[in-house]
Amino acid sequence: xxxxxxxxxxxxxxxxxxxxxxxxxxxxxxxxxxxxxxxxxxxxxxxxxxxxxxxxxxxxxxxxxxxxxxxxxxxxxxxxxxxxxxxxxxxxxxxxxxxxxxxxxxxxxxxxxxxxxxxxxxxxxxxxxxxxxxxxxxxxxxxxxxxxxxxxxxxxxxxxxxxxxxxxxxxxxxxxxxxxxxxxxxxxxxxxxxxxxxxxxxxxxxxxxxxxxxxxxxxxxxxxxxxxxxxxxxxxxxxxxxxxxx
Numbered sequence: 001x002x003x004x005x006x007x008x009x010x011x012x013x014x015x016x017x018x019x020x021x022x023x024x025x026x027x028x029x030x031x032x033x034x035x036x037x038x039x040x041x042x043x044x045x046x047x048x049x050x051x052x053x054x055x056x057x058x059x060x061x062x063x064x065x066x067x068x069x070x071x072x073x074x075x076x077x078x079x080x081x082x083x084x085x086x087x088x089x090x091x092x093x094x095x096x097x098x099x100x101x102x103x104x105x106x107x108x109x110x111x112x113x114x115x116x117x118x119x120x121x122x123x124x125x126x127x128x129x130x131x132x133x134x135x136x137x138x139x140x141x142x143x144x145x146x147x148x149x150x151x152x153x154x155x156x157x158x159x160x161x162x163x164x165x166x167x168x169x170x171x172x173x174x175x176x177x178x179x180x181x182x183x184x185x186x187x188x189x190x191x192x193x194x195x196x197x198x199x200x201x202x203x204x205x206x207x208x209x210x211x212x213x214x215x216x217x218x219x220x221x222x223x224x225x226x227x228x229x230x231x232x233x234x235x236x237x238x239x240x241x242x243x244x245x246x
Contacts, residue, residue: 019166023159036162037230043165044226047172051219054176058185059212060192062119064241065106068126069217071239073099073224075133078143078234088149092225099221100214102129107213111206123241130236144233165226172219179215188212 022039026032048070055063073095080086080094110121134141148156149164156164179185188208191198195205228234 055216065122069220070224073221074228095225103217
């Protein structure tokens with residue numbers, strides 16, 4: 001087991017090193033931005049996958065609304081930037097907050113549902129949110145004109161945004177790891193295995209589900225913010241399961 005852990009750490013170190021050096025290789029190609037955009041998109045998907053893993057893998061909650069949470073975060077930062085000229089850095093926090101609120105409201109109306117029924121409620125919430133943006137914003141819900149954040153008065157280049165995305169991915173992984181290894185994480189996994197056993201141990205199933213869904217929603221919102229800034233737009237199709245994780 002010790003050798004396995006050492007091997008995994010070694011592979012992780014190699015992967016991180018390759019990702020850090022990737023832009024230098026990309027700059028030697030004819031179209032470096034396209035290569036870096038591919039990795040940024042992959043990093044965004046990884047953040048969303050971590051969010052889904054916290055919810056479904058550790059919490060045992062069948063979520064069919066994670067792309068909807070991502071979409072919610074994207075619209076939150078997009079509308080904040082376009083309508084209120086909010087700084088994109090603050091917009092990322094707003095995206096996380098709005099997506100967290102959306103996920104908490106979703107879990108509160110479905111606390112008594114379990115397994116497939118819970119999944120169907122999240123799917124319905126996802127579809128309602130998509131249609132809501134289409135009807136409320138017009139133009140099929142499309143908003144455009146979004147841009148990358150700035151640092152010290154200078155807009156970030158795609159290369160700098162690449163490293164920002166990697167940093168966010170690392171933070172998401174640390175959040176997942178610390179959550180799982182904490183007492184909260186153990187209580188969550190106990191709830192996944194048996195509601196009755198978790199209750200006997202003093203864990204409130206309802207409170208625990210709300211907390212785990214809130215954490216997952218916040219991370220999904222951050223993924224949505226990255227997506228919106230990278231692409232320069234946000235549309236309801238981002239929340240479509242056909243282009244999402246499931």
